[in-house]
Amino acid sequence: MKKEKIFFTPGPTELYPEVRKYIEEALDSNICSLNHRSSEFMEIFRHTADMLKKLMNIPDNYKVFFLSSATECMDRIVQNCVESQSFHFVNGAFAERFYRTALELNKNASKADADFGKSFDFGNISIDNSPELICITQNETSTGVAIDTGEIYKIKKSYPDSIIAADIVTSAPFVEIDFDRLDCAFFSVQKGFGLPAGLGVLLLNQKCIDKAEQLKKNNISIGSYHNFLSLNENAVKYQTTETPNVLAIYLLGRVCKSLSDYGIQRIRKETEDKAKVLYDFFDNHEFLKPFVSDKKDRSKTIINVEAGNRQNEIRKKLADNGIIAGSGYGKYKESQIRLANFPMHKPEDVMRITEILK
Amino acid sequence: MKKEKIFFTPGPTELYPEVRKYIEEALDSNICSLNHRSSEFMEIFRHTADMLKKLMNIPDNYKVFFLSSATECMDRIVQNCVESQSFHFVNGAFAERFYRTALELNKNASKADADFGKSFDFGNISIDNSPELICITQNETSTGVAIDTGEIYKIKKSYPDSIIAADIVTSAPFVEIDFDRLDCAFFSVQKGFGLPAGLGVLLLNQKCIDKAEQLKKNNISIGSYHNFLSLNENAVKYQTTETPNVLAIYLLGRVCKSLSDYGIQRIRKETEDKAKVLYDFFDNHEFLKPFVSDKKDRSKTIINVEAGNRQNEIRKKLADNGIIAGSGYGKYKESQIRLANFPMHKPEDVMRITEILK
Numbered sequence: 001m002k003k004e005k006i007f008f009t010p011g012p013t014e015l016y017p018e019v020r021k022y023i024e025e026a027l028d029s030n031i032c033s034l035n036h037r038s039s040e041f042m043e044i045f046r047h048t049a050d051m052l053k054k055l056m057n058i059p060d061n062y063k064v065f066f067l068s069s070a071t072e073c074m075d076r077i078v079q080n081c082v083e084s085q086s087f088h089f090v091n092g093a094f095a096e097r098f099y100r101t102a103l104e105l106n107k108n109a110s111k112a113d114a115d116f117g118k119s120f121d122f123g124n125i126s127i128d129n130s131p132e133l134i135c136i137t138q139n140e141t142s143t144g145v146a147i148d149t150g151e152i153y154k155i156k157k158s159y160p161d162s163i164i165a166a167d168i169v170t171s172a173p174f175v176e177i178d179f180d181r182l183d184c185a186f187f188s189v190q191k192g193f194g195l196p197a198g199l200g201v202l203l204l205n206q207k208c209i210d211k212a213e214q215l216k217k218n219n220i221s222i223g224s225y226h227n228f229l230s231l232n233e234n235a236v237k238y239q240t241t242e243t244p245n246v247l248a249i250y251l252l253g254r255v256c257k258s259l260s261d262y263g264i265q266r267i268r269k270e271t272e273d274k275a276k277v278l279y280d281f282f283d284n285h286e287f288l289k290p291f292v293s294d295k296k297d298r299s300k301t302i303i304n305v306e307a308g309n310r311q312n313e314i315r316k317k318l319a320d321n322g323i324i325a326g327s328g329y330g331k332y333k334e335s336q337i338r339l340a341n342f343p344m345h346k347p348e349d350v351m352r353i354t355e356i357l358k
Numbered sequence: 359m360k361k362e363k364i365f366f367t368p369g370p371t372e373l374y375p376e377v378r379k380y381i382e383e384a385l386d387s388n389i390c391s392l393n394h395r396s397s398e399f400m401e402i403f404r405h406t407a408d409m410l411k412k413l414m415n416i417p418d419n420y421k422v423f424f425l426s427s428a429t430e431c432m433d434r435i436v437q438n439c440v441e442s443q444s445f446h447f448v449n450g451a452f453a454e455r456f457y458r459t460a461l462e463l464n465k466n467a468s469k470a471d472a473d474f475g476k477s478f479d480f481g482n483i484s485i486d487n488s489p490e491l492i493c494i495t496q497n498e499t500s501t502g503v504a505i506d507t508g509e510i511y512k513i514k515k516s517y518p519d520s521i522i523a524a525d526i527v528t529s530a531p532f533v534e535i536d537f538d539r540l541d542c543a544f545f546s547v548q549k550g551f552g553l554p555a556g557l558g559v560l561l562l563n564q565k566c567i568d569k570a571e572q573l574k575k576n577n578i579s580i581g582s583y584h585n586f587l588s589l590n591e592n593a594v595k596y597q598t599t600e601t602p603n604v605l606a607i608y609l610l611g612r613v614c615k616s617l618s619d620y621g622i623q624r625i626r627k628e629t630e631d632k633a634k635v636l637y638d639f640f641d642n643h644e645f646l647k648p649f650v651s652d653k654k655d656r657s658k659t660i661i662n663v664e665a666g667n668r669q670n671e672i673r674k675k676l677a678d679n680g681i682i683a684g685s686g687y688g689k690y691k692e693s694q695i696r697l698a699n700f701p702m703h704k705p706e707d708v709m710r711i712t713e714i715l716k
Contacts, residue, residue: 005388007388009393012391012604015390030363032373032553033370033372033373033682036370068426068430068603069600069602071600074582074583101582104585105582196605197390197603197604198606223463224432224458225432241429243429243548244555245426245603245606246554246555246556247556
């Protein structure tokens, strides 16, 4: 059956091609009726965490926690890692959300701003007050700006006492991370993993757990069922505090296995090739232009394109050909299109986009 | 195809029979690729909220918020409705969790205890310090004790300034509630709605929103993305703050429609009939006995049975016949079985349980 539509939206996006098959397997094997303390569930948790660690080269000392969304990850990171001071690199809507989360949780959050569509002048940013937590949005889904991971590792080196948290919501699993050179990262599954929304994955090291422990000792609330101590206590048994989205955890394990079998380096190479096709095309287009002007800042997985007052027409033209493109974000909603470039997006469909818009 | 297993576990439990079909519909119509600000998503939200309100006779002035679990509902209720003082009726593990949630969020929680398997002597409980929130577990999933809703309404009448929150996790949609006589109720979908886990539903009135507003004005943190003000601001537009479990919201709408078409009063009658069959059977059984001795306290939807040292043998016997029964909870894990009695559980399968255990 030929699919009528292919979603190039930043996420929720095109589903991983085998998702339907995996869901059928899950239904056939009664996974949705399992108790989250059962050995069958524990085996699913273990398998998914292992496959994810294998795929993304996550060290054994890292914890894998299953939450409900990337937004929840931000909430829990602040709750568990900050008594008073957090610092945020803000260059778009999702970085801003992380910053606002800290404010809403009554923390003293401070920030460095960069313009929408730009990265930071890292050499000239000094971070005062030794923040307990430093947050950086490695791939800003609203603007299509990616931060070189090397810059994140430098921050970690400069502020060794701080916890460094990276939002990799729309860059995982493409982005290659040396997890020993940061402390915490998170994503949700409806982006680069091509799954239905409803699961956030939080990866963190012992430093984050220790910090939560310390806050608790100081009588600072670290939250209830999803505080890091409760999550960790359960995760070491391959369990969760509450009944989680078991189906999503199962599906993530299946997709990670499939991606891993295909080969992560191959996926990375293909992602770069597809990104090059798109950026080259738009760099040479008559009126459609990449929004991120500085080539080194361009995300390989979220590609923002300036379409001005022809945005609607362009999206419609793509839609008429079965390609669903995302709109811009916030004030660029009507003037930009956003194209995701995830493992599900085939080179031939990327080529098709360039054919349609030629 | 004859199903090999039927889950009578308290939840996750047997799936609603049409779930597979509904998931296929969802996949066919690309629901898992929808943006949560799109008109298509808003229509799904609206439909599900409407169907739920119709099914459970929830007044128009009630808000329907989609969270990730019933456990999260407890967390958010405390965060948004308590500056300092909450009170909890505790007669089992889930009531205890609500109480502990308040303590973990650094509130002054107090409680009245009842023995496991018993209800409360409501006439002799006085609640001091005018708590901002009074929590009651209408149907205690760990013990199989149900509280008569009339008792909840009396509490509301006696403490008109408090917010009254009821845990109806394993009684919805069976339990008939006059929502004007409490302020807040919540459940998760993997129980009486027969859906995959990963969605909690929080129902509340304006009083809860006003309270959250007041706390915020007093500079008390009410949480970040899932504070009631943010949830409400989005819900009035049929949206959510973050990308939610869209598939689960869709499925819940389909199940509510189906249950509603079948007739809620018919479901209630059938539930009572099936409960009677089971309780009568166990009341007259040689060695298996209902755990809740006082008949007026017995839950119609969660039936705890004392099996002593033959629990394992009984569960195995049922399993050999394709019936998966739950174990007891906590210290009763090895000595009790728990049987759910939800709309998916057919009278003939309930009869079969009695045949097998005769």
